[in-house]
Amino acid sequence: MSQTTAPASRPQPDVLAVAARRRLRFPAALRNPLAVTGTAIIVVWLLLALLAPMISPAGPLAQDFERLQPPSAAHWFGTDQLGRDVLARVLDGARVSIILPLLLVVSSLLVGTIAGSVAGYFGKVADEVIMRIADLVFAFPTIILAMVIAASLGPSLTNAVIAMLIVSWPAYARVTRSLVVVASRSEYVVAGRLLGNSPFVSLGKDILPNIIAPVVVLATLDVGTAILLLAGLSFLGLGAVPPTPDWGAMVSDGVQNFSSWWISVFPGLAILTVVLAFNFLGDALRDTLDPRTADAVKGRAL
Amino acid sequence: MTALLELDGVKVSYRVAGRPRLVAVDDVSLSLGTRQVLGLVGESGCGKSTLARAICGLEGLDSGSITFDGTPVTRLGMRTRDRKLLRIQMVFQNPYASLNPRRTIGKQIEDGLKVNPDRSAWTVPDLLAHVELDASARSRFPHQFSGGQRQRIAIARAIASGPDLLVGDEPIASLDASLQARVAGLMRSLALETGASLLFISHDLSVVRVIADDVAVMSRGKIVERGDVNEVWSNPQQPYTKQLLSAIPKVDGLGVLPG
């Protein structure tokens, strides 16, 4: 009997399942130009951030140079109002402006996923409490809330990150909760419980690995937002404390010296490239991780 | 001799928005002995699936009791399942949802082996052979198998745990007609071979006739007829049973419309 092909679902033609299976094995979507560009940009920036002390033309805090010099051969990005080399500050700022947001996203993902899983799986009281707290956070505009928290804790990078963590975890919690609620009703999860899995084993072995994909996509797309959020806080003086170089703070400085465009444009461009890169990567990841739905929507010409 | 499974006045109902409670199972009593195959047939909405789920502890009872091997069957809540109740295992209707997509099927079958009180009862290759799958299947993932194959894997996992009662909730409904009898037969032979009883829920009386010893016919939450399967098939007593039987098309090439 012919059981060599695996239909995706009856009575959908199984040709779509064959195409979908191929996609799952070879992530061709990750080879698309946008994803490659995105990854390349991120890799380049991470390298620059790591190698900054070695390749920087000058120290980021050194105020030795002539002030407000436009870009030239000596100073590719010019100098700022305190005579510091802008290129040096952009390179050094990469550490703060990329690494910290990355750390932030990872921590909000962890906190949010745990909170959302507990809410979704155990339901009832846990669900109510956690989701209402999340709602409370959602009720406020993100940047305002972050500002208020950062301001009340005192301006410093650590406090800025704490503030951002508080405003970012609910999004992950909400997404994770809905995914967990649906997954926990799946037959394979029930089968696991009938085989003696405790609720925690069930969560860890059966549910989380199957819902993590969309959450990861969310996280990738969120890195851009986190960078902008930190830049915003620094712009307002609530993040990086001067003289620590941070792209957002540099843009803020540049605003006060508007005719010296190079002071804010270069850090601004740096923010732009990194945010775009993470967005490209996130989009490509999202397309790869859902090949079946993508195919099914295309193939079913009804 | 105490029955393996004893249902006494079981009633299960649901709350439906804006309407009175919907009674899915209405005062059902039945018993099942060891090494017995009972077919539970009925059409959609008759409550047979709800009853199957209640027997596994997946639904709460409004009233009545379900006793398995002397132990009352409790609802599967947030606590780890009672060890004694691990002897009841279920095979679900949808073969595409009953296996974890991210784990190899070998690992999933091993999950079943871990709860088997007799540790040396089976090995994974042994079980795979018994469900007519190649031993190399153990390192593959569910999406690499067809619906019929996935259902056999689910059966292997359930049998691996050495159950005393295997419950099949419409396990063949999603399969091609050419596979249904085969998979049903497999469930029967594996259950009996391992000393378990089989409760086979289906809307398809013709398959139940071939694999079950007894049959219970359900309609609107109640059991309307019960008896030896051949008896009920050839000599139905209740009008609903007669109606059900006459609606089954015969594969005789004569073009006779059923019903």
Added chain:
Amino acid sequence: MSQPAASTGGLSIRDLTLSIGRGEKAKRILRGISLDVPAGRITGLAGESGSGKTMTGMTVLGLQPEQATVGGVIEFDGRNLLELPTKELNTLRGNDIAMVFQDPTSSLHPMLSIGSQLTDHLRQHTGMSKREALERARVVLEQVKVPDPAGALKKYPHQFSGGQLQRVAIASAIMCSPSVLIADEPTTALDVTVQAGILRLLRELCDDLGLAILLVTHDLGVMSALADTIAVMREGEIVEHGDRFQVITAPRDPYTRALIDALPHDGSTDAEQATTGDAS
């Protein structure tokens, strides 16, 4: 057959091929299907999942995947459907050739009343007034034996049971008086008692309206009750084609024999009993 099926309101499929992908990696789904679907008869197309039977039905209506390459001839009303421009094919679809699917809940719009769903298409095609179209819809609902046809027009899909909804779906299909009806697993999702009613309905429609019905299903019981001729498909090819009685009681192809043997039977099969005249 004295006259080719295609010229008398039926369909004639000749050497139909369909493949997905290019070159060596192309997956051949249909490998040269030839089948006549004459008017006034029910032609059965049987096979397991993946045999290509559903794809055959979809291709007749031009609903195959965009990336598929098709070859061969599907003759209807003197024209080759595979060569028709999209616009003409769109006019044909629903008006001359209609299709009924397995799941009525997904083939009807959940948020539109039955009346508007049935009349929409008809009014676009014929320019009838709303009142005329609704009257026709009521008549058709009566034909398919939906209880209280006038009231049904105002109801919504969720207010019907599975069997009644499938009747509504069939009504929707025959609204514009098509000459060909393709039924893809029309009763697979229904209870057996409800199925009996739908099978009866399809037979009546075929006899009364002279429809050419292509019945696609894996259920040989349904085939045996309803089809006049049966074609058995396996991996994109027709391995057996003949009169219903012959195919079921004395199949020539081993695959067909295997399919029949796989059905539940106690001792002798229904088919064997039919030939020997034995009833157990």
